[in-house]
Amino acid sequence: xxxxxxxxxxxxxxxxxxxxxxxxxxxxxxxxxxxxxxxxxxxxxxxxxxxxxxxxxxxxxxxxxxxxxxxxxxxxxxxxxxxxxxxxxxxxxxxxxxxxxxxxxxxxxxxxxxxxxxxxxxxxxxxxxxxxxxxxxxxxxxxxxxxxxxxxxxxxxxxxxxxxxxxxxxxxxxxxxxxxxxxxxxxxxxxxxxxxxxxxxxxxxxxxxxxxxxxxxxxxxxxxxxxxxxxxxxxxxxxxxxxxxxxxxxxxxxxxxxxxxxxxxxxxxxxxxxxxxxxxxxxxxxxxxxxxxxxxxxxxxxxxxxxxxxxxxxxxxxxxxxxxxxxxxxxxxxxxxxxxxxxxxxxxxxxxxxxxxxxxxxxxxxxxxxxxxxxxxxxx
Amino acid sequence: xxxxxxxxxxxxxxxxxxxxxxxxxxxxxxxxxxxxxxxxxxxxxxxxxxxxxxxxxxxxxxxxxxxxxxxxxxxxxxxxxxxxxxxxxxxxxxxxxxxxxxxxxxxxxxxxxxxxxxxxxxxxxxxxxxxxxxxxxxxxxxxxxxxxxxxxxxxxxxxxxxxxxxxxxxxxxxxxxxxxxxxxxxxxxxxxxxxxxxxxxxxxxxxxxxxxxxxxxxxxxxxxxxxxxxxxxxxxxxxxxxxxxxxxxxxxxxxxxxxxxxxxxxxxxxxxxxxxxxxxxxxxxxxxxxxxxxxxxxxxxxxxxxxxxxxxxxxxxxxxxxxxxxxxxxxxxxxx
Numbered sequence: 253x254x255x256x257x258x259x260x261x262x263x264x265x266x267x268x269x270x271x272x273x274x275x276x277x278x279x280x281x282x283x284x285x286x287x288x289x290x291x292x293x294x295x296x297x298x299x300x301x302x303x304x305x306x307x308x309x310x311x312x313x314x315x316x317x318x319x320x321x322x323x324x325x326x327x328x329x330x331x332x333x334x335x336x337x338x339x340x341x342x343x344x345x346x347x348x349x350x351x352x353x354x355x356x357x358x359x360x361x362x363x364x365x366x367x368x369x370x371x372x373x374x375x376x377x378x379x380x381x382x383x384x385x386x387x388x389x390x391x392x393x394x395x396x397x398x399x400x401x402x403x404x405x406x407x408x409x410x411x412x413x414x415x416x417x418x419x420x421x422x423x424x425x426x427x428x429x430x431x432x433x434x435x436x437x438x439x440x441x442x443x444x445x446x447x448x449x450x451x452x453x454x455x456x457x458x459x460x461x462x463x464x465x466x467x468x469x470x471x472x473x474x475x476x477x478x479x480x481x482x483x484x485x486x487x488x489x490x491x492x493x494x495x496x497x498x499x500x501x502x503x504x505x506x507x508x509x510x511x512x513x514x515x516x517x518x519x520x521x522x523x524x525x526x527x528x529x530x531x532x533x534x535x536x537x538x539x540x541x542x543x544x545x546x547x548x549x550x551x552x553x554x555x556x557x558x559x560x561x562x563x564x565x566x567x568x569x570x571x572x573x574x575x576x577x578x579x580x581x582x583x584x585x586x587x588x589x590x591x592x593x594x595x596x597x598x599x600x601x602x603x604x605x606x607x608x609x610x611x612x613x614x615x616x617x618x619x620x621x622x623x624x625x626x627x628x629x630x631x632x
Numbered sequence: 633x634x635x636x637x638x639x640x641x642x643x644x645x646x647x648x649x650x651x652x653x654x655x656x657x658x659x660x661x662x663x664x665x666x667x668x669x670x671x672x673x674x675x676x677x678x679x680x681x682x683x684x685x686x687x688x689x690x691x692x693x694x695x696x697x698x699x700x701x702x703x704x705x706x707x708x709x710x711x712x713x714x715x716x717x718x719x720x721x722x723x724x725x726x727x728x729x730x731x732x733x734x735x736x737x738x739x740x741x742x743x744x745x746x747x748x749x750x751x752x753x754x755x756x757x758x759x760x761x762x763x764x765x766x767x768x769x770x771x772x773x774x775x776x777x778x779x780x781x782x783x784x785x786x787x788x789x790x791x792x793x794x795x796x797x798x799x800x801x802x803x804x805x806x807x808x809x810x811x812x813x814x815x816x817x818x819x820x821x822x823x824x825x826x827x828x829x830x831x832x833x834x835x836x837x838x839x840x841x842x843x844x845x846x847x848x849x850x851x852x853x854x855x856x857x858x859x860x861x862x863x864x865x866x867x868x869x870x871x872x873x874x875x876x877x878x879x880x881x882x883x884x885x886x887x888x889x890x891x892x893x894x895x896x897x898x899x900x901x902x903x904x905x906x907x908x909x910x911x912x913x914x915x916x917x918x919x920x921x922x923x924x925x926x927x928x929x930x931x932x933x934x935x936x937x938x939x940x941x942x943x944x945x946x947x948x949x950x951x952x953x954x955x956x957x958x959x960x961x962x963x964x965x966x967x968x
Contacts (some may be wrong), residue, residue, distance in 0.1 A: 271796060272653025299798070302845050307902045366761065459817060501653060504949070505684070538911035540902070550902040555899060568892030569899070575888065575912040576900075578919055581875075584947045612921055614845040 253606060253628040256525050257286035257394070261493055264387065265525070268399040268408055269499035274530040276300045277615055278608070278626060279398035283331055284320075284618060285625030286394050290327030294392040298336050298379055298400045307617045308333045312556065315340045317386070322618050338378040342368040345381065345481075353551040354470055363467040379600050380485040387488060409516065435625050494555060495525035500596075502532050502589035507596050514600055526604035528628065529593050534609045535586035541582035549576035554604040606630070637869060639939050639966050643836045644825040645775040645829065646791045646867065649800040649854065650840030653846040655872040657684040658688040658950050658958070659840045659943070663870075665959035666968035668704025668716030674787040675774050676701075678722045679767045680795060685720050688950060694720055696727035697775075705956060719787070721774070725763035728770045735773075736818070761802075761809030765823045768792075768806055796853040797839065804830055804837065805861050831863030838867035838967075841933060843874055843926040848933055855936050868967055869938050871930065873945040877923045884920040888913045941965045 256262055267279040276297050283295035295315050300310065308320050310333055314584075317332035347355045358364050368374060379400055386395050399408040453461055488494065496517055500510040510527060517524045552573040597605055608627045615621055640646070646663060650656035657678070664676040675698060683693045684702045690699045704716035726747060733743035734747045775790040795803045802809055807827040810819055829835060837858055841851040851869060877884075890909050895911075897905040934940055943961055946954050962968050 270652065272651055286705075302849070303845070336829075505682075505687075506653070523858055538908055540908060544902075548897065548902050551900040568889055568896045571879065571883055571888055572893045572896035572900075572909075572912070574883070574895070575916050576897075577914060578878050579915055581878075581947060582915065585945075588947060588949065612918070612925060 253282070253285070254289070257282065257289055257291060260393065262495055263394060263493035264383070264488070264495070265394070265398065266489065266494065266496045267397065267398045267499055268496060270506055273499050273501045273506050275499045276398045276496070277304060277621070278528055278530060279396050280333070281624035281628060282497070283333070283396040284323065284621045285629065286325045286396070287329040287331035287582045288327060288622075290329040291371070291393050291394045292330050293394045293396060294332040294334065294386055295396045295398070296336060296379070296382060296386065297398040298332055298375065300335065303614060303616045305335065307615060310335055320618075335603065336375070336379055336382055338375050339368045341378040341382055342374065358467065358470045361461045361463060361470065377482065379408070381481060384481065384485040384488060391570060396479060409520070442581065469485060486585045489523055490520065492523075495523050497525050497528055499528045499530055502529050502593050504592055507592055511596065511599065514603060524603060526606060527596065529605060529607045531610040532593075532607045533585050533588055535583055537578065538579070540579060540583070542580040544578035545576045545583065549573045549580065552576070592621070633672045638968055640968070642833060642837055644785070644789055645772065645835040646789060647794045647800075647804065647835060647837040648791060648840060649794045649797050650872075650894045651798070651850045652796050654840045654847050656796070656957070657687060657793050657842045659870050659872055660791050661688050662943070662955050662958035662962055663838070663968060664718045664791040665702060665704055665955055666962040667791065668702070668718045669706060669963075670713050670716060672704070672716040673786070674716060674718050675702070675787045675790045676718055676720045677771050677774065677790060677792045678720070679793065681724050684723060685722065685793070688955060689720070689952060694722040696723060697721065702952070703958065706838050711818060716788075722768055723770050725766055728763075731770065732766055732822070736822075749806040761806070762819060764803050765806045765810055765819065765826060768804065768830060769822055775829060775834070782836035788963075794837075797850045800837070800854060801861070804858070804864065806830070809876060823913050832859070832867060836865045836867030839868060840870045840872050842872055843929040845929065846930045851933060852936055855938065865963070866938055869933050869936065869940045870962075870967070871933065871940060873941040874942050875922065875925065875945050878919070879916065880956070884916065884923065888916055939966070941967045
C-alpha cells in the first residue's frame with residue numbers, strides 16, 4: 253500500500269466493491285495515510301456514515317473539499333475531504349452549459365428533478381464528473397474516491413455510460429421528434445412508431461410524456477457535451493496514474509462481486525492495484541486448531557464434577573471449557589474466511605491482497621483511520 | 633385446531649430490508665421457510681438481480697417465473713402438519729415492465745419493441761420511481777392474486793427481499809415517488825393500487841441488522857423514516873449473526889484464574905498450557921468487550937419499540953440445512 257501512495261505518479265485511487273464492506277472507511281484511511289506520507293490528498297466520499305464524517309470534520313453535504321484537522325503534517329502533506337452532493341453537481345453542469353433562462357427552465361422541469369435526485373446511475377455519473385473536475389483543477393496530487401453504495405460494484409463503471417447512452421439514445425430521439433417543430437416526421441410516423449408512442453402514453457400518461465419532451469428539447473444542446481464528458485472521465489480512469497482498489501468482506505458474496513470487478517477492470521484495461529479484504533476476524537494469538545480446542549472442551553466438560561462442591565482439581569474447568577469453545581468458534585470463523593479468501597487468491601494469483609482485521613468498534617476518529625491505514629500498509 | 637398466534641398474523645406481504653452485509657436475503661429466505669407450514673404456500677421474491685435466492689437454495693439462476701424451490705417444515709410432534717411450500721421469483725424491472733404491459737394492456741409486443749429501444753434504460757435511469765413501482769407492483773399483485781375470482785389466495789404469504797435500508801423508504805413509498813413524475817395517468821393509478829396494499833395492515837416491513845454500530849444506526853433511521861409514512865407498518869427487527877455469550881457476565885467480569893486454567897488445560901491433555909491459558913484469557917477479555925458492545929447495540933434496537941428476534945451467527949456458511957435452522961428459530965420466537 254505504501255508503495256502505491258508514495259509513488260508520486262499515482263494521482264487517483266478508486267475504492268470499489270459491493271455495499272456494506274467498508275469502502276468509505278478504507279478510502280478515508282488510505283487518504284489519511286497518504287496525507288501523512290506527504291501527499292496533498294482529497295478524499296471524495298459519497299455517503300459516509302455519520303460518525304466517520306464527523307471524524308473527518310465533515311458536517312454537511314456542501315460539495316466543496318474541506319481541510320481535515322488533526323492530520324500530522326510533518327511530512328508536508330494535507331488532507332481534504334468532501335461529500336458529493338449529486339443534485340448540486342448536476343445543477344452546476346446545467347448552469348455551466350446553458351444560458352440562465354434555459355438553465356432555469358431545465359432546473360424547474362419535473363423530469364429533470366427526478367433525474368437529478370434519483371439514485372440509479374446519476375450518483376455514479378456525478379461521482380465521476382466530480383472526480384474529473386477535481387482532477388482537472390490540479391489542486392491535489394492524489395484523489396481518493398469512494399464509489400457510490402450501489403448494489404453491484406460494476407454499477408460504478410456502467411452507470412455513467414448508461415446515462416450517457418440514455419441522454420442521446422434512440423428513445424429520446426423518438427420522444428423529441430413530435431415537438432421539434434417543422435420537422436417532416438411523416439416518414440417516421442409509421443405503424444411501429446405510433447404503436448410505441450401509444451404504449452408510452454399508456455404507460456406513463458400524456459403529461460409525463462410532455463414533461464419528458466420539454467425536458468429533452470431544453471436539454472438537447474447539452475447532449476453531446478454529456479456524452480463527451482462521460483467518455484473523458486472514463487478515459488481518465490484508464491490513464492496511467494489511476495489505480496483501483498477492490499474492497500471486499502471475507503464473505504463468498506462480496507468476494508464473488510470482487511472477482512467480477514477484477515475481471516471487468518482487466519477487460520477495460522484499468523489498472524488494479526489490489527484487493528483489500530476488510531473485516532477479517534483474527535484468529536487470536538494461539539494457533540490451537542478448532543478441532544483440538546473443541547475436543548479439549550468436551551474432555552473438560554466430561555470431567556466437571558456433578559453439582560456444587562468445587563473440588564480443588566475441578567475449579568476453573570467450566571470457564572476453561574467455555575474459553576476453549578470460544579476459541580474453537582473463532583478459529584472456525586477464521587478458517588472459513590481464509591478458505592474464502594484463499595479461493596480468490598488462487599483464482600487471481602497476480603492480484604495483491606491485503607487483509608484488514610475486524611475492529612471491535614466502528615471508526616470514530618482519525619486515530620481509528622490511522623490504525624486501519626497501518627494494517628493496510630502492513631502486508632501490502 | 634387453530635394455528636398458533638404469531639406476531640404478524642394477518643400480514644400477507646412481508647418486506648425484508650437491512651443494511652448491505654447484514655444477511656437480508658438469508659433472513660428473507662428463512663422467514664419464507666418459517667411461514668411455509670401447515671400446507672401454506674409462500675412466495676419469496678427477489679428484486680435486485682443478484683440471484684441470491686438461487687444460491688441460498690443451491691439452484692440454477694431463477695428465471696422470471698414462479699417456481700417451487702423448497703418444502704417448508706412440518707411440525708414433527710404434531711403429525712398433522714404436512715409442511716408447506718416455498719416458491720421463488722426473481723423479478724427485474726424489464727420483466728416486470730413487460731408483464732405490466734401484458735397484464736393491463738395486452739401489449740407485450742410493443743413492450744418488447746420499446747425494450748429494444750432502451751425503454752428499460754429509460755425507466756431505470758431517469759425514473760427509478762417507475763421501476764420501483766413495477767417491482768413492488770409485481771409483489772403486491774402476487775399477494776393479492778386469487779385462485780379464481782372470489783376464491784382463496786394463491787399465496788398465503790409473500791416475502792419480498794427488498795433493497796437495502798438506505799433505499800427502502802423510497803422504494804416502498806411509491807405514490808410519493810411517482811407523483812413528482814406522473815400526476816395523473818396509468819402509472820399513477822397503478823402506484824395508488826400498489827400503495828393501497830403496502831400501506832395497509834396486510835404489509836409489514838421487517839429490518840435485519842447485526843449488532844454493530846452502523847447497521848443499528850441505519851435500522852433506527854429506517855424505522856423512523858417508515859413510521860413517518862402514513863399507513864406503513866413497521867414489522868420486526870431481526871438481529872442476525874449474533875454471537876452468543878458463552879460465559880456469564882460474572883465469569884467475564886472476574887477474569888480467569890490463570891494457574892487454574894492452565895491446570896485445567898493440562899487435565900484436558902493439552903501442552904504448553906501456561907501460554908495457552910494466557911492466550912485464552914486474552915480471548916475471553918476480547919469476548920467480554922464484544923458481548924458488552926453487542927448488549928449496547930441490542931438495547932438501542934430494543935428501544936425502537938418493535939418486536940426483536942435474534943438469529944445466531946452461522947460460522948460454517950449458509951445452506952438449506954442452516955436455513956431450516958434459522959427458520960425454526962424465527963418460528964420459535966414468534967416471527968412466523
